[in-house]
Structures are given as structure tokens and as C-alpha cells.
Amino acid sequence: MGWLDSLWGEADVRKTIKRKDSDAGEAGRALEELRSSLYNELRTSEGAKRQQQRYCGPVVAMTFNFMVSVSIIMANKLVMGRVGFNFPIFLTFVHYITAWLLLAFFKAISVLPVSPPSKTTPYSSIFTLGAIMAFASGLANTSLKYNSVGFYQMAKIAVTPTIVLAEFMLFRKTISFKKVAALCAVSVGVAIATVSDLEFNLFGALIATAWIIPSAINKILWSTLQQQANWTALALMWKTTPITIFFLVPLMPWLDPPGVLSFNWNVSNITAILISALLGFLLQWSGALALGATSATSHVVLGQFKTCVILLGGYLIFDSDPGIVSIGGAVIALSGMSVYTSLNLQQPQEKQLPKINSPLLKPKANNDDSTDLDVKITPIVV
Template identity: 25%
Template sequence: MSGGSDAPAESKPAMSSNLVVAMWAGFSSLLQLPPPSCRLMFPRRYGFTFVLSLTLCHFIATTVFLEGVTQFKLFGSSVKHMETKDNWLTAFCGVLSIAFMNFSLQANSVGFYQITKLCIIPVVLGIEYAKSGKTVSYRVLISLGLLLAGVGIATVTDIQLNMKGCMYAVIAVLTTAQFQLWQGSKQKQHGLSAIQITHSIALPQTLITLASVVVVEPNVTSHTFSSNYVDVALIVLTCLIAMVMNVTSFGLIGKTSAVTFQVVGHAKTCLIIASGFIFFPPAYFSANEIKNLFGLFVAILGMVLYGHIKTVDQRRSNGDQSPDCLDSLLPDPKFKAAGASQMQEEEEIQPIVKEEEGEKS
């Protein structure tokens, strides 16, 4: 009886954990859709070129929102902070990441900006290897390679290079990769929830950005808003989205990893491209649209393969030796060795079992 009751107890938390990850991934994908469009709309349509000031509005909204959430213990969150050094270092890296991603978006063409985003996963893997020697299996690298190649084929069109834009892109990629690694490691190190760690760095991020605005964008006060205040409404909208998106990014990275967070972001890009073909099908397919469809197919193949391999790897870490879809083509040496040793043990046990059965008979 006890053996039967243990199984549901083990599967229930796993299902609950998977559900939480799916929830964070869904929120993260949906909430990432409007902000890039709004960031491009402000300078082009309303002449609001103050990237840091817009970022400051987002951090102020996040700080106020999370202060209320933690003070009133909504969602079961209590006030808990990281150590001062980790707090300010993580906050500073987060400010640099967001600010220079915005600078890169303004200074570069859309195609080069997409390449910048594709570079984050390789840089994350490189930082992990350089710092702790952590590596990933070639099977994961194959799936990530397919994903990045597919997204690149489907999204990268015009590429215009300039020195300032390249500098912004390099800083953006390095700081984003490091910030996302810290988003996961600092949560685990200090035992914080997604809401607690976002609240912990929210005020430092606001103060750092405020100081940057005073130095870099002092003329923001001279900006004239439109008479119908549509631009003000858009700023408020992006603030609402940003304060929830900040929490969801910590939540997803805390439950998975920085690489998985990037994979979810690219899944969002594929979703946008696919929805365009589904809801607005072209009368005929041009060469560019065929290229986009091919890239979309390759990217989806990479995403599905990545999810499958990560799932199988998790099962193997728990002792399950079930193969994955690459074993017939590209067998994993470790898995193959484990399987061979298991077969050898079975071969050694079989004669003993037969001998015991013969003695009994």
C-alpha cells in the first residue's frame, strides 16, 4: 500500500513545477510583444528619443508596484533582500543591459538588432564555460544551432553597420548575458522568489537610472508631449507591461536557465511570424516569404528538439536510461556506456539466476 501511495506524491510536485514553468514562459512570451514596437514608435513618431528616461519610468513603476506587493504580502511575498554588494552589482548590470539594448535598437538596423539578440545564447554558454567550466552536450548545441539558424533566416534582412551601433550591440550582449545568468544564480544563492529578487534590485535600478538621466539626458524636461497625450498613454502602457515582465523574466530564469529564457524569447518571434502567415496569408509566395517559412520550420525544429533533449536529460539524471530521438543517429557516448554496463550486468546476472533455478528444480 505504501508503494502505491508514493507515486502520486512524487508526480504531483513535478506536474506542479512544470505548470509553473509553463506559466512563466507564457507570460514572458506575451509580455515581450509590445515593448520593442513602442520603443521604436516613440522616437520615430513622437520624437521621444530619451531611452534612459523611458527606462527610468519603467523602473519607477516596478518599484512602486513591488513595494505595494511585498508590504501587503500579496501573492505570499514578504520583504527579503540580497546582500548590498550583490544587490547593487546585479542592479547595475540590469540597467546596462536594458539601456544598451534600447540604444542598440535605435542605432542599428532591425536586421543587425536581430543578430545581436541571436548572439546572447552563445555568449551565455561562453561565460558559463569561462567561469565554471560548465559545458552542454553536443545534442543541446545541435538543437540551439538549428534554432538560431532558423530565426536568423526568418528575421534577418537588412544589415547596416556603424561603429557606434556595433559598440552598443557588444555592450548590450555582454551585459544581458551576465545579467540573465545572475538572475538565476542570485535567486538560488540567496533563497529568493522571483518577486523578492525583483523587488530587491528595483530601487537600486531606479536610482542608478535616475543618475544616468541627469548626466546623459538633462534636456528630457524640454520635451513637448502631443496634444492628445497618446505618447503619454503609450509610456504608461509600457510601464505596466515592464513591471510585470521584470518579474516574469526572474521567474522563468529562476525555474529554468538563461538559455531556456532566450529560447522562449525566440519562440515568441516564431509565433509572430507564424501568426502573420496564418491570419494574413499571401496571395502568392515570393522568394522572401519562402525563405521566412523555411527559417520558421528550422527554428521550430530546433525548439522542439531542445525541449525533447532537456526532458530526456532530466529523466536520465533521475536514473531513467530511456533514449532520445538522436540516439539512433548520434549516440551519446555516456548514455551508450551506461547502456553497455547495464547490459553487461544483466548478462552476468542471468547465468547465476539460471543456476539457482536449476538447483531448485
């Protein structure tokens, strides 16, 4: 009977192997179907937008943006401090060139989400956003170079009421009194936290003032196009980045000091600049995701949250001593941010930007009387 048992054992082994092969085949087919489904989803703007919303909600997007923002602060301190690369506009130019090359690579391997049909978003809207991005990003880095961190943060505080006013004028969007009070607490807290680092520089103050309006409009347009016209963050970056690069070129001789070509371009310095550029791409991407998932005002509040966390983190971890006044201001700001976030979570059904009665979003019937909406974001004159 030993040989019979042996045959039965071999038969069981064959069945087990076939079962495992069958399971592996089913798993492989399921994986292939998932990959095919994901690929097909990226082939339409609506599908790509659904994928972005599914995998990158408000919490994920804002956490991603927070982590990258803290990292790039350290990288830019290294580049402009230890490396001595004092050309903020050219650094911004390198950031966007790197982003454009990465996006071109994504497009070459067919993982870049497609853009919505051109009839839904006029090219003038894309051109306007790309141009404003150049001024917002370039002036921000220039302001950071010529101003102290405290004055830079004070200028950022002014972006919040500018966004609230602009959204009211453009979209007739209003916010509740409780949210206004929370935003005021955030602004006052940040002002108190950074008041000890205020250093006035006339040229820096002019740059900071000129940066406020482009920064506010830039955030509003990024949020609007993603929420109203089925744009994903990467698709919108692909369309606007070349325009931003084009406008950064004439800004360099105006705002950058001479001597960029004679800079010490050694391997160590180039590596530091490229690390900053890669983080710059991630910052732009994460910021776009956060604006698409939340709102322009929430993104500004997140920026103030980063300031307070860095200040308190230095006090708790690195034994820095910003002073009791700055610590108290940071606590006030964080309290206001907590209240503002809580109020937003209590009203999940409230849309970030209204889709009707807006001067920027006008329904336009085509010749065959269809009901499609032609979304237009007209250039904003300020």
C-alpha cells in the same frame, strides 16, 4: 393534520437553512485557513519560493513571458513610432520607476514575499545584479532604436554562446553535443530569417556589442540567485530595482538625445508611455519567473522563438511577405527550438546550475561550526 404537516415542513426548512449556514461557515473557515496559510507561506523566503514553484512552473512562466514580450513590442513601437518618444534610456527609467512604485504598493499591503536572510546573499551580489540590469536594459532599448530589427536579432544570437561560455567558466557547467547542435540550428535559423533586414550603423553596432555581455551575465545571475538562494522573482525585483534606477540616471545624458523635458507631454502620450511602463513591469516579472524556473540559455531560446512566431504570424495572418528565405530560416529555428526543448524535458532531473564546485557558491562555516552555506555571488569582471 394539515397544521401538523405545516409544522413538519417548517422544521425541515429550519434544518435545511441551518445545514446551509453550517456549510457556508465551513467554506468560510476553509477559505480563511487557506488565506492564512498562504499569508504565512509568504512570511518566509522558503515558503514564498515554494509558492512560486507550485503556481508558476516552467510552462506557465515561459508562456507568461512570451505573451507579455509580444505585447510590449507593440507598445514600444507605438511609443517610439507614432508617439515619437525617442528617449530609450528615459523610457527604461520610467519602466523601473513604475515597477518600484508597484512593488512598494505590494509591500504596503503585505503581499510582497520576504527576502532570504542577508547572511545568505551578500549585498554586493544584489548591487552587482542591479547595476548590470541597468546596462542590460538601457543598452537593449538603445540598440533597438539605432539598429534595424534584423541587426538587433543578430546581436541577440551572440548572447547564447556567451551564456554557455560564462556558465562553463563560472560553474563548470557543460551541455551535451545534441543541445549544442540544436542551439546552433536555432542561431543559424534566426540569422537566415532576419538577414533581409540587416542595416549597419556604426554607433548602433557598438551599442549592440556592448550589450551582449551584460545581458548574458544579467540572465545568469537572475537564474542563479533564484535557484540557489531561495529568492523569489518579486523579492529580488524589490531589492535590485532602486539600484538599477540609480545607474540609469547617469546613462541618460550619455545615450539619450536632449529634449526630453520639452517633449509634448499630453494625456494621450503619457497614457501610451504608462501602458508601456506597466507592460515593462510585467515583462521584468515574467522574465524573472522564467529564469527562476528554467535557465539563462532556455530564456534566450524563448526570445528567439518570439522572433520567429512574430515573423510567421505576420506571414500567415497579416499577409506580409518576408520572403521564402526568411520563412525557411524561421522554420529551421523553430525546429532547433523544438529539439532543444525536447532534450530538456527528457532530463528533468538535471539541475540548471550545479550547487557545488562553483567559484560563485562557496560553503562557509560560521563561528559555531554550523553547516549553513553562505551563498556568495561575487562581482564578475569582464
